[in-house]
Amino acid sequence: MHRLPAAPKLGLALVIIVVTVLAPVQWRAWFIGVAVLLVLTAWLSQLPLLFLFRRLLVLSPFVLGVVLVNAFQLAGCANWLVVAVKSVLCLLTVILVSNTTPFSQILRVLKSIRVPALLITTLALMHRYLFVLMDESERMRRARASRTFTRGRRFHWNTLATVVGQLFIRASERAERIYDAMCARGWK
Amino acid sequence: MNAAIEITNLKYRYHDGTEALRGVSFCIAPGECVALLGPNGSGKSTLLLHLNGILPEKLSGGGTVKILGEPVAPKNLETIRRQVGLVFQDPDDQLFCPTVQEDVAFGPQQLGLGDAEVAARVQKALAQAGLADFGRRATHHLSHGEKRRVCLAGVLACEPVILILDEPTSDLDPRGRREFKALLRQIPATKLIATHDLELVVELCSRAIVLDRGSVVADGPMLELLNDEKLMLEHGLERPHILRHQHPHQPKTDRSATQHNPKRW
Amino acid sequence: MHIPDGFIDGRTAAVTAVISAAGVGFALRQVRRELPHRRVPLLGLAAAFLFAAQMVNFPVAGGTSGHLVGGTLVAALLGPSAAVVVVTTVLIVQCFLFQDGGVLALGANVFNMAILNSVVGYMIYRMVCHWLTGIRGRVTAIAFAAWCATVLAAICCAGQLAWSGTIPWSVAFPAMATVHMFIGVGEGLISALVFLAVYRARPDLITETTLTDQPQRLGELVRYGLLATLGVAVFIAPFACSWPDGLDSVAEKFGFSHKMAAPLLATPVPDYQMPGIHWAVGATAAAGALGSLIVFALALLMGRWLVPKPKDA
Numbered sequence: 001m002h003r004l005p006a007a008p009k010l011g012l013a014l015v016i017i018v019v020t021v022l023a024p025v026q027w028r029a030w031f032i033g034v035a036v037l038l039v040l041t042a043w044l045s046q047l048p049l050l051f052l053f054r055r056l057l058v059l060s061p062f063v064l065g066v067v068l069v070n071a072f073q074l075a076g077c078a079n080w081l082v083v084a085v086k087s088v089l090c091l092l093t094v095i096l097v098s099n100t101t102p103f104s105q106i107l108r109v110l111k112s113i114r115v116p117a118l119l120i121t122t123l124a125l126m127h128r129y130l131f132v133l134m135d136e137s138e139r140m141r142r143a144r145a146s147r148t149f150t151r152g153r154r155f156h157w158n159t160l161a162t163v164v165g166q167l168f169i170r171a172s173e174r175a176e177r178i179y180d181a182m183c184a185r186g187w188k
Numbered sequence: 189m190n191a192a193i194e195i196t197n198l199k200y201r202y203h204d205g206t207e208a209l210r211g212v213s214f215c216i217a218p219g220e221c222v223a224l225l226g227p228n229g230s231g232k233s234t235l236l237l238h239l240n241g242i243l244p245e246k247l248s249g250g251g252t253v254k255i256l257g258e259p260v261a262p263k264n265l266e267t268i269r270r271q272v273g274l275v276f277q278d279p280d281d282q283l284f285c286p287t288v289q290e291d292v293a294f295g296p297q298q299l300g301l302g303d304a305e306v307a308a309r310v311q312k313a314l315a316q317a318g319l320a321d322f323g324r325r326a327t328h329h330l331s332h333g334e335k336r337r338v339c340l341a342g343v344l345a346c347e348p349v350i351l352i353l354d355e356p357t358s359d360l361d362p363r364g365r366r367e368f369k370a371l372l373r374q375i376p377a378t379k380l381i382a383t384h385d386l387e388l389v390v391e392l393c394s395r396a397i398v399l400d401r402g403s404v405v406a407d408g409p410m411l412e413l414l415n416d417e418k419l420m421l422e423h424g425l426e427r428p429h430i431l432r433h434q435h436p437h438q439p440k441t442d443r444s445a446t447q448h449n450p451k452r453w
Numbered sequence: 454m455h456i457p458d459g460f461i462d463g464r465t466a467a468v469t470a471v472i473s474a475a476g477v478g479f480a481l482r483q484v485r486r487e488l489p490h491r492r493v494p495l496l497g498l499a500a501a502f503l504f505a506a507q508m509v510n511f512p513v514a515g516g517t518s519g520h521l522v523g524g525t526l527v528a529a530l531l532g533p534s535a536a537v538v539v540v541t542t543v544l545i546v547q548c549f550l551f552q553d554g555g556v557l558a559l560g561a562n563v564f565n566m567a568i569l570n571s572v573v574g575y576m577i578y579r580m581v582c583h584w585l586t587g588i589r590g591r592v593t594a595i596a597f598a599a600w601c602a603t604v605l606a607a608i609c610c611a612g613q614l615a616w617s618g619t620i621p622w623s624v625a626f627p628a629m630a631t632v633h634m635f636i637g638v639g640e641g642l643i644s645a646l647v648f649l650a651v652y653r654a655r656p657d658l659i660t661e662t663t664l665t666d667q668p669q670r671l672g673e674l675v676r677y678g679l680l681a682t683l684g685v686a687v688f689i690a691p692f693a694c695s696w697p698d699g700l701d702s703v704a705e706k707f708g709f710s711h712k713m714a715a716p717l718l719a720t721p722v723p724d725y726q727m728p729g730i731h732w733a734v735g736a737t738a739a740a741g742a743l744g745s746l747i748v749f750a751l752a753l754l755m756g757r758w759l760v761p762k763p764k765d766a
Binding site: 017020022055059062066083084086088089091095103116118122123129134137141158164165166167168169172175178182 | 456457458459460462463466477478481484491492493495496497498499500501502504505506508509510511530538539541542545546548549550552553555556557619620628642643646647648649650651653654655658
Binding site for chain 2: 102103104107124125127128129131132174177178180181182183184185186187188
């Protein structure tokens with residue numbers, strides 16, 4: 001599963017999502033078929049079940065919201081079930097594709113469908129430096145926490161805001177250095 | 189024969205007005221391996237950024253920099269950057285592509301080479317850096333030492349004549365440092381290495397230039413400078429331990445080397 | 454506010470996708486034109502920053518915490534077009550890598566959070582900066598603008614959900630709007646604090662991205678404004694000015710049949726049967742109007758408190 005080329009995987013995923021969202025309630029065969037396909041794929045891809053389950057839980061507040069709302073409806077009780085099923089199926093599709101496809105391959109597919117170069121560069125750089133910045137943020141927060149002895153919330157917010165502000169400044173300065181490094185290797 | 193690097197009276201000020209470089213001058217011959225020493229804040233990194241035209245941002249007319257006889261100017265930046273490979277201090281700044289393969293290929297691609305040639309260069313550079321099967325690895329998953337080696341590979345893929353390194357072994361564990369030193373030893377290019385790693389200097393460099401507060405305070409044979417304890421301490425450095433004990437190429441009685449004053453100003 | 458797949462129907466997804474594509478395409482062109490070459494990597498880094506910043510938890514009472522969304526903040530720091538590109542990038546990565554927000558819903562999410570939030574936030578920020586000068590004025594401006602942008606984006610989101618028949622307008626609007634009026638306060642406060650932190654450390658970063666090139670900026674804002682108005686007109690206006698009696702009558706009023714697009718449900722969503730519920734919509738609208746006045750006053754006070762009067766004034 002991990003070794004399949006990116007473009008057909010993405011294409012198939014898109015088709016599944018589009019049809020699932022558009023499909024009327026009566027197309028029960030479609031929903032069941034997709035569910036079976038996804039479960040099979042999940043098993044083949046050897047992704048841990050707990051991981052998949054936890055990702056699916058992200059949906060729960062939304063689904064709960066819709067459930068609550070529709071609990072007051074006289075007709076249309078099936079509404080929430082349909083919404084829940086559709087979103088679970090779509091979410092599972094995306095989880096499976098994104099966990100079996102390296103991001104750089106996804107970007108290559110986007111490039112081939114003529115997504116503007118500036119957006120692709122921005123996506124690539126974001127992905128590359130995402131974890132670097134998250135690490136920096138965590139380190140700054142820990143360093144601050146080590147020197148925090150008061151419990152006031154106001155102080156805390158100020159500190160956190162300073163950390164976020166510093167993060168922006170560091171990101172800005174790093175962007176300049178990256179530009180220099182790109183130019184040093186001939187980027188125009 | 190043109191000097192590889194020729195700097196005459198280079199001056200530079202930061203945005204807030206502080207003088208970073210106050211009239212730096214020196215010459216480096218082709219094939220030399222020179223260490224650029226100095227305390228933190230002495231202007232080493234700023235100086236290095238002048239060697240491939242990244243600084244100054246605007247022509248301020250503060251001195252000249254010549255690479256292989258050609259002055260560094262906006263119109264010949266492309267040629268200069270082909271000849272001068274700069275390895276930056278923070279590997280995370282230099283490794284901006286998602287995979288090792290793509291990052292090492294960046295330089296050759298910018299040079300306009302064809303796909304086959306690019307692939308060949310990437311292969312060669314990775315092999316040189318001891319990372320032959322690292323092509324598909326994601327850059328953000330590499331260890332610090334591996335990142336530094338990928339940075340070097342990325343620069344080597346452009347086949348520069350002059351190699352400039354900014355603190356190449358800082359943050360490396362002892363094995364990483366040994367491996368990197370071994371790598372550098374095998375590269376035939378002219379080398380200028382800004383570093384605090386005095387053992388590296390002793391093992392690789394024949395000459396040392398000491399920079400302090402934007403000025404060159406000493407320039408001469410490496411052994412003489414590094415053995416000059418007073419000079420070292422005065423400028424935020426120290427005499428490396430490796431020289432305090434018997435140096436393999438120096439007879440035990442030759443401590444008089446410390447009395448021999450290198451060129452100073 | 455990331456809408457997952459399945460919560461909006463095909464028609465809404467298609468319309469939002471078209472509007473968003475136009476908006477993002479326009480933003481990309483603007484950025485290419487006005488951003489100096491050396492700041493191109495900044496877009497990617499700002500996106501990484503925004504993502505990392507969104508993970509920082511600001512503790513509120515009782516174990517809950519708020520966090521920055523940041524569209525308005527980025528717009529104030531980098532300009533509206535760059536902000537659109539940056540937030541779109543964040544949304545795409547969140548969608549594909551972290552499954553936060555659906556793939557088909559990307560159009561809607563981009564419209565709400567990247568375009569509407571950033572652009573309207575920026576416009577309000579500029580307007581307030583015009584009246585209140587100095588850093589104090591900017592702090593007030595960004596706090597108020599962030600609040601307004603958050604609430605407006607939430608209302609638009611409610612409209613999209615109602616259009617799709619997932620939740621009726623009479624529930625979605627009051628729920629989303631009131632919740633986000635509170636969330637917006639946090640957003641405004643955090644945006645202001647971060648803005649101030651950046652200003653204190655590197656004031657040059659603030660003055661760079663700015664308030665210059667008035668006529669060009671105006672043209673850009675007008676075009677965004679049209680796009681935003683279109684979105685609002687499509688997703689909010691029908692609900693705001695019709696009786697809250699379900700999707701059907703709205704569809705009739707605007708002249709297209711509910712059954713033309715592939716329907717989500719076999720029958721239209723019936724209205725709330727509880728008494729007086731259409732009262733909730735009116736009340737929310739009134740609360741919103743009053744709320745904006747209160748928030749503006751609070752923002753003014755906060756500006757005064759955070760930025761002491763300069764001694765040489």
